[in-house]
Amino acid sequence: MTYILVFAVIALSAVIVLLLLQRFTTLEFVSHAKLLWKTWSIWLGSLGTTLTAIFYAFPDAAISAWSYLPDDIKSTLPPTIVSFIGPFLMFMGLLSQFVKQRKLAAEAKQNG
Secondary structure (H helix, E strand, O other): OOOHHHHHHHHHHHHHHHHHHHHHHOOOOOOOOOHOOOOOHHHHHHHHHEEEEEHHHHHHHHHHHHHOOHHHHHHOOOOOHHHHHHHHHHHHHHHHHHOOOHHHHHHHHHHH
């Protein structure tokens, strides 16, 4: 629990610093920043980061997740596969930046 609180404080501090820099320096956000929250890359990267943080903060969570899998799946996959879920999602988030999301492209054109 302590790790999650420390991570939350650090993340919140980073957001506050970024907002202060944007307000008091020449730092500018991209014009399509509101659309970024709708992209696959942000969602996959966030999910991967969250899962990785949970598995590092609570190693028994990965063991618990593994124990809930059916036996036929456990016999097919190696036990270490659970530790690769978070990094895999982060990598998929990186790859998804290269995939055009048509709805977002149309919305970006509408907003200018």
